[in-house]
Amino acid sequence: GAVVSQHPSWVICKSGTSVKIECRSLDFQATTMFWYRQFPKQSLMLMATSNEGSKATYEQGVEKDKFLINHASLTLSTLTVTSAHPEDSSFYICSARDADRIGETQYFGPGTRLLVL
Amino acid sequence: SQQGEEDPQALSIQEGENATMNCSYKTSINNLQWYRQNSGRGLVHLILIRSNEREKHSGRLRVTLDTSKKSSSLLITASRAADTASYFCATLLGYSTLTFGKGTMLLVSP
Numbered sequence: 001g002a003v004v005s006q007h008p009s010w011v012i013c014k015s016g017t018s019v020k021i022e023c024r025s026l027d028f029q030a031t032t033m034f035w036y037r038q039f040p041k042q043s044l045m046l047m048a049t050s051n052e053g054s055k056a057t058y059e060q061g062v063e064k065d066k067f068l069i070n071h072a073s074l075t076l077s078t079l080t081v082t083s084a085h086p087e088d089s090s091f092y093i094c095s096a097r098d099a100d101r102i103g104e105t106q107y108f109g110p111g112t113r114l115l116v117l
Numbered sequence: 118s119q120q121g122e123e124d125p126q127a128l129s130i131q132e133g134e135n136a137t138m139n140c141s142y143k144t145s146i147n148n149l150q151w152y153r154q155n156s157g158r159g160l161v162h163l164i165l166i167r168s169n170e171r172e173k174h175s176g177r178l179r180v181t182l183d184t185s186k187k188s189s190s191l192l193i194t195a196s197r198a199a200d201t202a203s204y205f206c207a208t209l210l211g212y213s214t215l216t217f218g219k220g221t222m223l224l225v226s227p
Contacts, residue, residue, distance in 0.1 A: 034215070042219070043205060043217045044205070046216070049214070091157070095160075108159045108160040109159055110158060
């Protein structure tokens with residue numbers, strides 16, 4: 001089946017630093033990738049939709065200057081949390097949609113746990 | 118904003134029993150999907166049911182969809198301890214945005 005990987009799986013950083021999270025589709029091409037954030041015992045909240053070769057679409061309330069998204073190729077999207085603060089500590093999950101199967105399921109990465117001290 | 122609302126929020130059962138979770142949503146959908154998430158892990162896709170389908174089976178899973186009531190149910194039969202996880206319904210609006218419900222935490226005791 002389709003596999004999506006994320007790197008790193010967890011990261012601890014100091015307040016004020018920037019952290020980059022990678023999301024890769026390993027065996028399919030993904031024209032669209034999605035970034036979600038999940039706080040403990042809560043649901044996934046969509047942050048932004050990342051389209052290959054164009055600017056990401058951010059959900060209301062998500063600061064695009066703080067959460068930089070780059071979708072440089074059909075298999076890679078990156079999320080950079082700039083000037084991270086403790087309140088950015090969360091579980092970040094990406095998903096990817098197979099370019100050949102629009103309207104069908106998304107494939108989720110294993111998530112990246114971010115802790116900002 | 119969240120589209121799906123799962124019920125119950127938490128469910129505790131014994132191995133061998135059946136577990137039923139419900140999901141309600143607000144708008145028209147293309148399809149509805151159920152996912153499982155083990156603690157601190159990513160999501161695993163369980164089953165997808167399209168808006169023109171009423172029931173679907175996959176192994177020990179049975180999903181129903183009632184578009185007139187805007188609701189779906191997930192039944193796990195003969196539950197196992199390994200089924201312990203959080204279960205989320207998610208609705209696909211248009212052909213892009215997948216919106217998740219709040220989830221049901223299922224605990225299956227040996």
